[in-house]
Amino acid sequence: MEAITVAVQLPVLRAQNVTLHVKREDLLFPNLSGNKYRKLKYNLEAAKAGGHKTLITFGGAFSNHLHATAAAGKQYGFRTIGLVRGEELREKPLNPTLAQAHQWGMKLFFLNRKEYRLKSDPDFLKTLMETFGPAYLIPEGGTNDLAVRGCSEILTLADRDFTHICCPVGTGGTLAGLARSAQPGQHILGYPALKAPDLQKELRTWIFANNWELVRDYHFGGYGKINPELIGFINDFKGKTGIPLDPVYTGKMLFGILEDLRRGRLGSGSRVLAIHTGGLQGIAGMNMQLKKKNLPLLHL
Structure with missing residues (x-):
C-alpha cells in the first residue's frame, strides 16, 4: 500500500x-499509522505463522509502538503485553496513550529503569518468556x-x-x-x-x-x-x-x-x-x- x-x-x-x-x-x-504499520506488518505475519497467540513488547509512557501493537492485537486477535518504562507510573492515572492501549486489551506492566535497560539481555528475556510466554517478542520501537x-x-x-x-x-x-x-x-x-x-x-x-x-x-x-x-x-x-x-x-x-x-x-x-x-x-x-x-x- x-x-x-x-x-x-x-x-x-x-x-x-x-x-x-x-x-x-x-x-x-x-x-x-506511519512507520508502525510498516514495522509490524511482517512481524505479525511471523507471529501468526509461528502459532503465537501473544505479543510482548516494550515502550515508554507515550510510545507510538505500544499504542500500535495494542491496536494490532485487537484487530488481528493477539493477546498483547506492554512492558512500560517507569515504575512510578504504576500508581498514576493512565495517560491517553496507555489508556487507549489498555482499552484495546493490552496488559500493562511497569518496569523500573534498571529493569527496562535489560530489554535486550538474553537472561532477562528468557525470564519474560517463562513468566508470560509462550509469546512473540517484538523489540522496543518494533525494530528488527x-x-x-x-x-x-x-x-x-x-x-x-x-x-x-x-x-x-x-x-x-x-x-x-x-x-x-x-x-x-x-x-x-x-x-x-x-x-x-x-x-x-x-x-x-x-x-x-x-x-x-x-x-x-x-x-x-x-x-x-x-x-x-x-x-x-x-x-x-x-x-x-x-x-x-x-x-x-x-x-x-x-x-x-x-x-x-x-x-x-x-x-x-x-x-x-x-x-x-x-x-x-x-x-x-x-x-x-x-x-x-x-x-x-x-x-x-
Whole structure:
C-alpha cells in the first residue's frame, strides 16, 4: 500500500529553489499509522505463522509502538503485553496513550529503569518468556530485521526523482529500510528525536550502504523534550500547510529540514521527500504535560 505525497508550499522553499514533499504514511491506517504499520506488518505475519497467540513488547509512557501493537492485537486477535518504562507510573492515572492501549486489551506492566535497560539481555528475556510466554517478542520501537524489511517498502519508483529522503529517527528501523530501498544517488537524512550517542553504531548493524547520515542538531534536548519554539513551529506549519506534526518525531524533523535549508545544508535544486511517520496520537498526552507547565498547547 502506498501513501499519498503532498507538496509543501512555503516562501523559504521558493527562495532557495528547493521542493519539499511530505509522504503521508500517517494516513494509511487509523491506529497503525506511519512507520508502525510498516514495522509490524511482517512481524505479525511471523507471529501468526509461528502459532503465537501473544505479543510482548516494550515502550515508554507515550510510545507510538505500544499504542500500535495494542491496536494490532485487537484487530488481528493477539493477546498483547506492554512492558512500560517507569515504575512510578504504576500508581498514576493512565495517560491517553496507555489508556487507549489498555482499552484495546493490552496488559500493562511497569518496569523500573534498571529493569527496562535489560530489554535486550538474553537472561532477562528468557525470564519474560517463562513468566508470560509462550509469546512473540517484538523489540522496543518494533525494530528488527522484519521491521526494516517492512520499512523498505515505504519508497516506490514514484519517489525515484527525489534527491534527499528525510525521516525522523528513534530506534532506526525506518532509516534502515529507506537506506536499503533508496535509488542510486539518493541521500537519506535521519533526524534523531533523542541524543542516543550509540545510535550510529547500532544502525551499522542494519545498514550496509553509505547513502545515509544522521543530523543530530534538532533533538531539542532528548526524547520527548519540547519547548515553545518547537510548539510554535508545529502549530505554524499546520496552519500554513494543513499537515499536522507530532512533537516527538515529525515536528523535530520538519523543523530541522527547514533550518538546514536556511543554513545551506540543502543546496539549490534539491528535491526533498519527508516521511511522515505518524505519532499524532501522542499530542493529547503531550498537551496534558504542556498544560501543567503553563506552556502553549499543540493544535489538534
